[in-house]
Every structure is written in structure tokens, then in C-alpha cells.
Amino acid sequence: MAQLPTITDVATAAGVSRQTVSNVLNSPDIVREDTRERVEAAISSLGYRTHASARRLRTRKSSTIGIRLDPMANGISGSIHDRYLHALTEQADARGMRMLLFTAADPSDEIAQFSRLLDGADVDAFVLTSTFHGDPRTEWLIEQGAPFVTFGRPWGIDDLNDPQHLWVDVDGQAGLAAATEHLRSGGASRIAYVGWPAPSGTGDDRRLGWERVVRSSLGYDDATIARRQVAVVDSVPAARAAVTALLDREPDIDGIVCASDSLALGTLMAVTAAGRAELPIVGFDNTPVAEAVGLSSVEQRLDEVATRTLELLMGERGRAVVQRALTPGEAHRLVTPSLVARAPVRFG
Incomplete structure (x- = not known):
């Protein structure tokens, strides 16, 4: 059986150090673009894959993002959360991250789930949906210093100028x-x-x-x-x-x-x-x-919403959740939706 390529093999092929390869894998935004492209080309040509379990042990991170599974919705628009969750899971997997789904009866129960998951080091960050005026979940997470992004603006507060609250929303x-x-x-x-x-x-x-x-x-x-x-x-x-x-x-x-x-x-x-x-x-x-x-x-455009969610948590190309200082303008993403015009079906 052929031996799998190692991080040393990638470093040799790209003409860089092992640390540079590690940076490209975990924090690509700090690596010069030409160097990053050279390392990525070596990774692709060699077919190198990171060992997820070893990476989690080394970084002391779970490589997992938690999100509440919304209650079953019978309404016509109830599929929105499911479509977003599917896009988010797919894109997180491409970055070497997993999604952990949990249920909660109400915001207080969801906060209790946050506490349990953080105490057990089961997740590195959370994604919150269904934001509302006076949402206690975001205040709790900010107080705990836990990374999170909301799909939906923090209605009722200064949503454009608070760099502690990262959010993505669709411009309704x-x-x-x-x-x-x-x-x-x-x-x-x-x-x-x-x-x-x-x-x-x-x-x-x-x-x-x-x-x-x-x-x-x-x-x-x-x-x-x-x-x-x-x-x-x-x-x-x-x-x-x-x-x-x-x-x-x-x-x-x-x-x-x-x-x-x-x-x-x-x-x-x-x-x-x-x-x-x-x-x-x-x-x-x-x-x-x-x-x-x-x-x-x-x-x-839920695929783009998912992309911007992970971008806020991990950077444009990152493969790990990184807490970093953000200015107000960098702390949110507002996605412009698109109109789909159709000729109506006539009945009767």
C-alpha cells in the first residue's frame, strides 16, 4: 500500500516550512497569497489530507459548530431554515468543520444547551437563527466570550456598530x-x-x-x-x-x-x-x-448567507474558528436578495 503524503512532503514540494503549511491549513489569511497558492497547489497534486482527530488533539479545538434545529414548521416558508442548514453543513465540511445539531424548547433552554456544550468543549462556536428584539441568547454568549454568528440582525440595538455581535442577514x-x-x-x-x-x-x-x-x-x-x-x-x-x-x-x-x-x-x-x-x-x-x-x-440566496456566516467565524479561507478583533463595518454581512420573475399558472 502506498504511503499517504505527510505535511513534510507538502512542505518539501512547495519549498516552505512545515509551519507555513500548517498556517495555510489553519489560518490561511496570515499567509502571503503567492505562498498560499504554492502550498495549495502542492496539497492538491499530492492528494494530502489532514488527519481530523490528530488536528483536534493538537489544536484543542473540536472543529465543530453548534446550531439549534428549529421545530418542525408546516408553513410554506418553513423550508428556509432547512435550506440554510444544508448549505452551511456542506460548506463547513469543505473547510474541515462539522455541524452539531441540538434542540431547545425556548431561548432559556437554548442558553442551557450553550452552557452544556461549552463546558464539555463540544463546540468551537455557535450559529443562531430566528433573532428577535431583546434576544437574551446573544447577550449571554457575549458575556461568556463564546464565538457566534447570527443569521438575522440583532433587532432593537445598534446592529451596525457593535463588533461583538457578528451577524449575517438578507436585505429584506x-x-x-x-x-x-x-x-x-x-x-x-x-x-x-x-x-x-x-x-x-x-x-x-x-x-x-x-x-x-x-x-x-x-x-x-x-x-x-x-x-x-x-x-x-x-x-x-x-x-x-x-x-x-x-x-x-x-x-x-x-x-x-x-x-x-x-x-x-x-x-x-x-x-x-x-x-x-x-x-x-x-x-x-x-x-x-x-x-x-x-x-x-x-x-x-441562502448559499451566500452560509458563505458569509463561515467567513465571519473563520475568515475567508480559514479552517478553524478564530476570535479576532473586528471593526463595526467588518462585523456583519448584508446579502442582497434577487427577484425571480415568473408568469403565473392560471387555474380554472
């Missing part, structure tokens, strides 16, 4: 602005919005995207803004009922943008029942349901 305001502009450019001038009740960090942000366009491009005043929006829980029946009532009082509506695909599907049912199946609708999340029924929707 830009997404809804693009959706609204798409309908406006197609000829709509009386565009309504279907969203969630306030306060909702994510929902309020998305609503502002619609409001920005209809104020600046369509001349909506405060009264029109209030009249042409509805806020309901994220369910198909609730959206259908709300939009049915909206069309009764505002029959001249000629386009509707929604904060989610669940709301968009309920909206589609309402306009179809009202004999207005041609009325254009745009949802948010680009779920399989939106694709199946031909709804235009805003794509969150």
Missing part, C-alpha cells in the same frame, strides 16, 4: 423594493402590501422596501400607505381573508407584494376567487410552492 428592504419596482415597471400604479403584524424586525424591514418605492415613485401619502397594506399572521387562510377584504374596499388595486410566499399564495387564492387572476403578485422566499404555481418571488 431591498428585496421588497425590487419586487415593488418590478410591478411598477410593468405598469402597476396602485400596489398593495401584505405583511406581518408589528413589531416584527424582519417584517417591518420588508414593509419599508415597499413603502420606499410607492412613496418616491407613485406619490403615496400616509393615508394611502395605511389604506393599501394589511398585516396578518403568516398563514394562507389569513392572507386570503385579509386580501378579500382589501379588494372589497380597494377594488382598483393592480398589484400586490407580500412578505412571504405563504401570504402570496393566500393572496393568489383571494384574487382568483374575486375574478382577478391576472393581478400580479410577488412573494418572498422563492419556495418550491411559489415555483409550482408560477408566483414571482424574492430569493434569499
Whole structure:
């Protein structure tokens, strides 16, 4: 059996020291680009692979990132967390990292899980989802000095200027602005919005995207803004009922943008029942349901969200979690979503 290449073989082939090879494997950002490329070429040509167990013993790190497995969601948009988790796991594996999934009943239970996993040195960092106003999880992790990134802004605090709180988010305001502009450019001038009740960090942000366009491009005043929006829980029946009532009082509506695909599907049912199946609708999340029924929707680009999550934890090319000093501008990533425009499927 042929002997597997060693780190010494890689160093010899690249003409560098063993320490330089180690730096390329564990902290590539500190290595000069030309040197790093030479070492990476040697690794590729020799087929060198790190021994994960030995690496964990040597570095005293678990090479593991913890993330809570969200409860099962029956809603149309419930697949978002699963898609993000899949992308994150795949990209972490490519960096030599593992994902550890755990469950928690509520934020307090999740904090207890953090404590248990940190005490056992089972994880090097955490990824948090479903952030909200006054989230106690982030404050606890900051106090413990535990590395973490949230998928979602720390709503209600100075989210752009706190380098202790690393976060990645999708720019919902830009997404809804693009959706609204798409309908406006197609000829709509009386565009309504279907969203969630306030306060909702994510929902309020998305609503502002619609409001920005209809104020600046369509001349909506405060009264029109209030009249042409509805806020309901994220369910198909609730959206259908709300939009049915909206069309009764505002029959001249000629386009509707929604904060989610669940709301968009309920909206589609309402306009179809009202004999207005041609009325254009745009949802948010680009779920399989939106694709199946031909709804235009805003794509969150979850692969990029996963990339930026790991970038904040490990650096652009790193293979280990590294705590480093970050300035406010470096501590967050805001991903611009993309609009997927479709021709709707007509029923009946």
C-alpha cells in the first residue's frame, strides 16, 4: 500500500516550512497569497489530507459548530431554515468543520444547551437563527466570550456598530423594493402590501422596501400607505381573508407584494376567487410552492448567507474558528436578495 503524503512532503514540494503549511491549513489569511497558492497547489497534486482527530488533539479545538434545529414548521416558508442548514453543513465540511445539531424548547433552554456544550468543549462556536428584539441568547454568549454568528440582525440595538455581535442577514428592504419596482415597471400604479403584524424586525424591514418605492415613485401619502397594506399572521387562510377584504374596499388595486410566499399564495387564492387572476403578485422566499404555481418571488440566496456566516467565524479561507478583533463595518454581512420573475399558472 502506498504511503499517504505527510505535511513534510507538502512542505518539501512547495519549498516552505512545515509551519507555513500548517498556517495555510489553519489560518490561511496570515499567509502571503503567492505562498498560499504554492502550498495549495502542492496539497492538491499530492492528494494530502489532514488527519481530523490528530488536528483536534493538537489544536484543542473540536472543529465543530453548534446550531439549534428549529421545530418542525408546516408553513410554506418553513423550508428556509432547512435550506440554510444544508448549505452551511456542506460548506463547513469543505473547510474541515462539522455541524452539531441540538434542540431547545425556548431561548432559556437554548442558553442551557450553550452552557452544556461549552463546558464539555463540544463546540468551537455557535450559529443562531430566528433573532428577535431583546434576544437574551446573544447577550449571554457575549458575556461568556463564546464565538457566534447570527443569521438575522440583532433587532432593537445598534446592529451596525457593535463588533461583538457578528451577524449575517438578507436585505429584506431591498428585496421588497425590487419586487415593488418590478410591478411598477410593468405598469402597476396602485400596489398593495401584505405583511406581518408589528413589531416584527424582519417584517417591518420588508414593509419599508415597499413603502420606499410607492412613496418616491407613485406619490403615496400616509393615508394611502395605511389604506393599501394589511398585516396578518403568516398563514394562507389569513392572507386570503385579509386580501378579500382589501379588494372589497380597494377594488382598483393592480398589484400586490407580500412578505412571504405563504401570504402570496393566500393572496393568489383571494384574487382568483374575486375574478382577478391576472393581478400580479410577488412573494418572498422563492419556495418550491411559489415555483409550482408560477408566483414571482424574492430569493434569499441562502448559499451566500452560509458563505458569509463561515467567513465571519473563520475568515475567508480559514479552517478553524478564530476570535479576532473586528471593526463595526467588518462585523456583519448584508446579502442582497434577487427577484425571480415568473408568469403565473392560471387555474380554472
